[in-house]
Amino acid sequence: MLKREVRKLYREKRKHLSSSEQMKLDDLMLIQFQKLDLPFLSYALSFFPIEEKHEVNTFIFTAYLQFRNPGLHIAYPRTDFSNDQMQAILDKSENFARNAYNIYEPVSGEEVAPQLLDLVLVPLLACDQSGNRLGYGKGFYDRFLKLCRPDCLKVGLSYFEPIQVITDTDEFDVPLNYCITPQKAYVF
Ligand SMILES: Nc1nc2c(c(=O)[nH]1)N(C=O)[C@@H](CNc1ccc(C(=O)N[C@@H](CCC(=O)O)C(=O)O)cc1)CN2
C-alpha cells in the first residue's frame, strides 16, 4: 500500500477507538512490551501522546522502563516546524506547553544529544512487516533517528497489527527494531 492510503485508513481506524477500548489496548501492549529482552538503558526518548489523535498512552511504558532501569533519563521531543527538525529535551516535568499543533512539548530544558539515546519510543500511524513506519508525514522522526547510534533501539507503538508492505518507502525512512501491538511484540 502507498503511504498516502495507509495514512488515511489508519487515521480513520484510530479515530473510532473509544477511550475504554484504548485503555484495554494500552494494557495489552504493556504486556507485550514487557516481553522484550532489553539491555540496561540510561537515556530514552518518549513522546507526549496527543489525546485527540488517540495516540498510545506512553506513560505506562516509561513508568515500566524507569522501574526496570533505575536512574533512567527520559526525554521528550521538541519540534521546530520551520525546518522539520526535532530535539530531545530532558523531562523536568513543569515546563511543558502545547505547541501550535496541540502537542505538549518541553519549552525549556536540557537537550540530550541523539547519540546518547539507548531507546526511542516512536509514534506511528502504521508500520509494515519489515518494520517500515509511517507518521504524520513531516519526516521529523526520519531526520532525528538518523542522528542516533546504530544500536539505539527504535520501538514503535501501534494499536493495530502491521500491514503487509508499505510500497513507497524512500532512502530517508529509518526502520524500527521492534513494534509493539496489543497482540504481539514484533522483532524486525
Ligand atoms: N505525540 C506525538 N508527538 C510528536 C509526534 C507524534 O507523532 N506524536 N511527532 C512525529 O513526527 C512530531 C510532531 N510531528 C507532527 C507532524 C505533522 C503534524 C501536522 O501536520 N499536523 C496537522 C495534521 C495532522 C494529521 O492529522 O495528519 C494538524 O495537526 O493540523 C503535527 C505533528 C514530534 N512530536
Ligand SMILES: Nc1ncnc2c1ncn2[C@@H]1O[C@H](COP(=O)(O)OP(=O)(O)OP(=O)(O)O)[C@@H](O)[C@H]1O
Ligand atoms: N533527512 C532528510 N532530508 C530531507 N528530506 C527528508 C529527510 N528525511 C525525510 N525527508 C522527507 O520528509 C518526508 C517524510 O515523509 P514520510 O511520509 O516518510 O514521513 P513520516 O515518516 O510519516 O513522518 P515522521 O517521521 O514525522 O513520523 C519525505 O518527503 C522524505 O523524503
